[in-house]
Each structure stands twice: as structure tokens, then as C-alpha cells.
Amino acid sequence: MTTEAITTDTRAFTESWQDWHRAQEARISAPHGFLAITGLHWLDDRPQRFPDAPGAWHTGPDGVVVTLDDGEELVVDGTPVRGEHRFGVLPERGGVDAVWGDAVVEVAKRGGNDIVRPRHPDAPLRTAFTGTPAYAPDPRWAVTGRYVPFAEPRPTTVGAAVEGLEHVYDAPGRIEFELEGRQLSLTAFPGRGPGGLTVLFTDATSGVTTYAANRVLSVGPPAADGTVVVDFNRAANLPCAYTDLATCPLPPAGNRLPVAVEAGQRIPRERGGS
Incomplete structure (x- = not known):
């Protein structure tokens, strides 16, 4: 292989890696990516309120339930929901994203536990990311x-x-x-x-x-x-x-x-x- 061919191959290899690296950075720092997470809340059968999500949340044999106050609203699968909303039983490593204004409230199951993990675009970890x-x-x-x-x-x-x-x-x-x-x-x-x-x-x-x-x-x-x-x-x-x-x-x-x-x-x- 000629020196020119080796140089060309190396340049193509580097450019491909740079594309991959930029995609990784974009994914982690997206408006609702992992750097936007503001809390990791573990659910049980007691209704709980969190400072970074609306409503009172609990879980049980029938899955995750949120009870929203008057004036509070989430958008789930494109549909606005108010009052009580049942997410049902979530599969392991599965989840649902509920939109709340410019934030997304991730409702998921990890390690057999139901969690609520809000993601806010203005989270300091995200806005400071370099x-x-x-x-x-x-x-x-x-x-x-x-x-x-x-x-x-x-x-x-x-x-x-x-x-x-x-x-x-x-x-x-x-x-x-x-x-x-x-x-x-x-x-x-x-x-x-x-x-x-x-x-x-x-x-x-x-x-x-x-x-x-x-x-x-x-x-x-x-x-x-x-x-x-x-x-x-x-x-x-x-x-x-x-x-x-x-x-x-x-x-x-x-x-x-x-x-x-x-x-x-x-x-x-x-x-x-x-």
C-alpha cells in the first residue's frame, strides 16, 4: 500500500471516529438526555411528591399511578392527562416518557423497581457540559x-x-x-x-x-x-x-x-x- 493510500485510510478512519464521537456527545447532552436528569425517585406503595415532577406517585401490583393536582397536566403518547393516570405494569428496562412543559418525566422499571426520573433541559449538569x-x-x-x-x-x-x-x-x-x-x-x-x-x-x-x-x-x-x-x-x-x-x-x-x-x-x- 502506498503512503498516500495509508494517509487516506487513516484520515477516513479518523473522520469516521469523529462522527461517532459527536453522535455520542449529542445523545448524552440532548435536551432530555442523561445530563438533563434532575432526580432518581424510587416508587413504593406510598404516594410521594417530588420537586421536579408534578403529582403524587406510587406503584403496586397494577403498576405505576400518578395523581395530578388541579391545573397539572402530563402528555402521555401525545394525549393530555389530568387527575389520576395509570401507566400500568412496565417491563424490565422499559419505560414511558411523560411530557411536562419543556421537561420529560421518565417512568421506568430498573432492576425490578419502578422509578420516576425527570429530565429538565436547564439542568446544571447539561448546561455546563463542555x-x-x-x-x-x-x-x-x-x-x-x-x-x-x-x-x-x-x-x-x-x-x-x-x-x-x-x-x-x-x-x-x-x-x-x-x-x-x-x-x-x-x-x-x-x-x-x-x-x-x-x-x-x-x-x-x-x-x-x-x-x-x-x-x-x-x-x-x-x-x-x-x-x-x-x-x-x-x-x-x-x-x-x-x-x-x-x-x-x-x-x-x-x-x-x-x-x-x-x-x-x-x-x-x-x-x-x-
Whole structure:
């Protein structure tokens, strides 16, 4: 390959990474993104009022219920609601967004618990956001690996950013690869798109230059022979890297890499990163 071709490939690689990084920043800092969260409220059978959401909230066997005062209104699925509104039983990791003026009140279930998590565009964490530090993209951190499916998906319990909370995912397989001269593997969870995979991991940079608890990596669908590309340049922070008002999962046992992955997003400035 000529020097010109290598330069062109490197430029294209860098521009693709920059597009990805900008998309990550836009998602976290959107008007109702995770930086806009102002409270994480855990519901039980006692009606509770919160300073950043209207009404009195409780939950039970029939799901989440809010009772709005006179003059209060939420918009749910495009329909204004007043008085008592029943959200019903929410699925795990599911939720409903109820609009309240310029805010959105997220009603969701996490770790078997119903929560209310308001998001306000003028939240100080969002308005003060100046971007996430990251390592410069380097093609050497994009490695080819092999996806090895399990005979049956394995229910895998992991901890969470919130103490005492647990998440359960069905792990369909693991990804094997070589990095820094070592044969390594990571347990994978289902990804967002069809056939895609998600990997939660830590490494020797965790708590030093990258967020201590976790980073996440999306991997595209494996080829017919199981080949996958594991691009650590796209190792992203989860919301818990920025705010304590997130319930992010921790990596499963065995997903701590014994090498320093100096690639991807670093500790946010909100956590003292530079």
C-alpha cells in the first residue's frame, strides 16, 4: 500500500471516529438526555411528591399511578392527562416518557423497581457540559476477533451503579481476540440492532484515565464465520460516568481486561477528568 493510500485510510478512519464521537456527545447532552436528569425517585406503595415532577406517585401490583393536582397536566403518547393516570405494569428496562412543559418525566422499571426520573433541559449538569475527553483514534485498537456463541444463552446477573441493584441479561456468547500480544475474551450481551452485540468491560486504565466502573462497546453482527471487529476506539462511557442518577449495569465477572486499553472515551470532566 502506498503512503498516500495509508494517509487516506487513516484520515477516513479518523473522520469516521469523529462522527461517532459527536453522535455520542449529542445523545448524552440532548435536551432530555442523561445530563438533563434532575432526580432518581424510587416508587413504593406510598404516594410521594417530588420537586421536579408534578403529582403524587406510587406503584403496586397494577403498576405505576400518578395523581395530578388541579391545573397539572402530563402528555402521555401525545394525549393530555389530568387527575389520576395509570401507566400500568412496565417491563424490565422499559419505560414511558411523560411530557411536562419543556421537561420529560421518565417512568421506568430498573432492576425490578419502578422509578420516576425527570429530565429538565436547564439542568446544571447539561448546561455546563463542555464535552467528553477521549483518546485520539488509532487503528491499532481496532482488532479482528471471533464470536463464539454459547449452546444456550446464559442468564448473567451483574451489579449496577446503584448499590444493591442488579440487572440480569441473557449472554448469547463471547468474543475472543488478541490484544497487546495476549489472547483475551469478553462475554457479550445482545446489542441494539439485529444481530449486534454489546460488551461491558473494564481494563487497566479504569479508575486511572478512564471511568472506573465500566465502559461499553457496540460490536456489529458477526460474519458467517463468526468474525467480528472489536474497535476499542469506540469504547464509550455509560451515563453513570457523568451522573449518580443513572442505574447503569456493571461488567460481568471476567470482563476485566489485564491490559491498558488507551482508546475511546476517558473520565468525564464532571468526574474530574481532563
